[in-house]
Amino acid sequence: MENLFDKQMNKATVFQNKDIISPHYIPQKLPFREKQIDVITQGLSAVIHNSKPNNVFIYGKVGSGKTATVKHVLDHLEEFVKKNNLSSKHCYINCRSHESKYKVLLKALRTFYPEKDFLGYSSSFVYEKLLEYATTKKAHLILVLDEIDKVKDIDELAYSLSRGNDELQGGSITMIGISNNLIFKEKLDPRTKSSLCERELVFNPYNASELMQILSERCVTAFKPNAVTQGAISLASAIAAQESGDARTAVMLMQRAGEIADGEGVDSVTDVHIEKAKASVEEEIIISMISTLPQQQQLVLYAIAQLTLQKRGIRKVSGEIEEGVLYSGEIFETYLDLAKKFGERTITSRWYRQYINELEMYGLIFVTNSGKGIKGQTRLIKLGFDAGKIKAALEKELLKLVN
Numbered sequence: 502m503e504n505l506f507d508k509q510m511n512k513a514t515v516f517q518n519k520d521i522i523s524p525h526y527i528p529q530k531l532p533f534r535e536k537q538i539d540v541i542t543q544g545l546s547a548v549i550h551n552s553k554p555n556n557v558f559i560y561g562k563v564g565s566g567k568t569a570t571v572k573h574v575l576d577h578l579e580e581f582v583k584k585n586n587l588s589s590k591h592c593y594i595n596c597r598s599h600e601s602k603y604k605v606l607l608k609a610l611r612t613f614y615p616e617k618d619f620l621g622y623s624s625s626f627v628y629e630k631l632l633e634y635a636t637t638k639k640a641h642l643i644l645v646l647d648e649i650d651k652v653k654d655i656d657e658l659a660y661s662l663s664r665g666n667d668e669l670q671g672g673s674i675t676m677i678g679i680s681n682n683l684i685f686k687e688k689l690d691p692r693t694k695s696s697l698c699e700r701e702l703v704f705n706p707y708n709a710s711e712l713m714q715i716l717s718e719r720c721v722t723a724f725k726p727n728a729v730t731q732g733a734i735s736l737a738s739a740i741a742a743q744e745s746g747d748a749r750t751a752v753m754l755m756q757r758a759g760e761i762a763d764g765e766g767v768d769s770v771t772d773v774h775i776e777k778a779k780a781s782v783e784e785e786i787i788i789s790m791i792s793t794l795p796q797q798q799q800l801v802l803y804a805i806a807q808l809t810l811q812k813r814g815i816r817k818v819s820g821e822i823e824e825g826v827l828y829s830g831e832i833f834e835t836y837l838d839l840a841k842k843f844g845e846r847t848i849t850s851r852w853y854r855q856y857i858n859e860l861e862m863y864g865l866i867f868v869t870n871s872g873k874g875i876k877g878q879t880r881l882i883k884l885g886f887d888a889g890k891i892k893a894a895l896e897k898e899l900l901k902l903v904n
């Protein structure tokens with residue numbers, strides 16, 4: 502009998518190296534990020550001259566290459582530091598999994614002392630130990646805080662690190678904060694803001710033609726020769742450009758389209774496969790986007806999803822029912838109830854409006870001003886995607902609050 506895996510092994514595929522088109526892969530070349538690479542490299546090159554680099558705050562929308570770019574520069578730094586025997590170390594921390602000052606410091610310490618386990622030690626011990634490491638080794642430590650907006654006590658973390666720095670005799674600690682959250686910076690304590698944002702760097706979204714070049718380059722090594730049509734690349738780029746210039750969407754569309762083509766047993770990926778991939782990728786992207794929203798904004802979105810499912814819509818003066826449409830005011834009321842239920846502090850109506858604007862910008866909701874046919878002047882809000890799916894995704898996220 503034929504072995505099950507022999508059969509898999511002999512299956513035809515459009516891929517040459519599928520990993521290269523995975524969203525987790527960091528390509529050697531990052532087109533259109535030359536300037537950002539240069540700024541980060543220049544900043545970090547202070548360590549070559551044995552001085553402390555400035556802290557940097559990096560901001561840019563989802564999929565604009567922030568994580569890939571920073572990791573790329575750090576790889577080069579690590580290689581250089583090793584080759585030249587310099588005393589500098591870095592630690593990449595995804596704050597989505599290390600969402601407090603304590604967890605961030607612990608993660609850093611474990612990276613610098615890989616042989617020891619510090620779990621269970623107090624926050625101040627972990628902090629002192631980190632300073633001790635920098636001092637005794639006279640090391641310049643670089644902490645990359647990716648998705649920094651997820652750190653609950655960011656003001657305390659930033660304050661401790663910058664105060665620690667002042668105390669250090671030789672060695673230093675530098676923060677590179679990365680975020681795709683527009684309003685995160687505005688909410689920071691002024692002291693945190695001025696220390697974290699010594700330098701700022703913006704990543705603009707990619708346009709369709711930039712995405713096309715990015716995709717083409719990655720497809721050359723990810724797929725077999727001639728296995729991807731130009732039409733497929735153009736369509737994937739156009740779709741991703743609409744999705745706020747997100748390279749991750751482009752890469753995911755291409756990867757999924759390749760899988761679909763393999764499933765059909767054909768030897769090239771066309772625009773038809775991209776169309777099919779779009780539906781399946783879209784859902785995945787929405788769910789991952791929801792997980793990156795701040796908790797309060799998740800609660801606002803949850804209120805919208807819940808009301809959408811409960812209500813029949815609003816009645817126009819004509820008597821007609823407009824389905825799925827909600828009043829801004831009723832969402833805010835529901836949000837307040839939900840926040841109470843989850844034991845969260847509540848935001849003011851000014852922040853609420855800001856969150857609504859952002860949700861609209863992300864394409865999660867549509868906002869219009871009530872015009873003719875509706876009594877009074879108010880903002881009307883409609884969910885951009887299936888309410889049931891959004892609610893389910895949010896429940897998974899918000900459960901973390903109760904646990």
Ligand SMILES: Nc1ncnc2c1ncn2[C@@H]1O[C@H](COP(=O)(O)OP(=O)(O)OP(=O)(O)O)[C@@H](O)[C@H]1O
Nearest residue numbers: 524531532563564565566567568569681715748749
């Ligand atoms: N210039 C580029 N060239 C090639 N691939 C890129 C480029 N920019 C981004 N990518 C790819 O797009 C995907 C998303 O990039 P990345 O993870 O760096 O985005 P991000 O800005 O950190 O997004 P988020 O805010 O969601 O964390 C990755 O697969 C990355 O390799």
Ligand SMILES: [Mg+2]
Nearest residue numbers: 567568569647
């Ligand atoms: Mg990122």
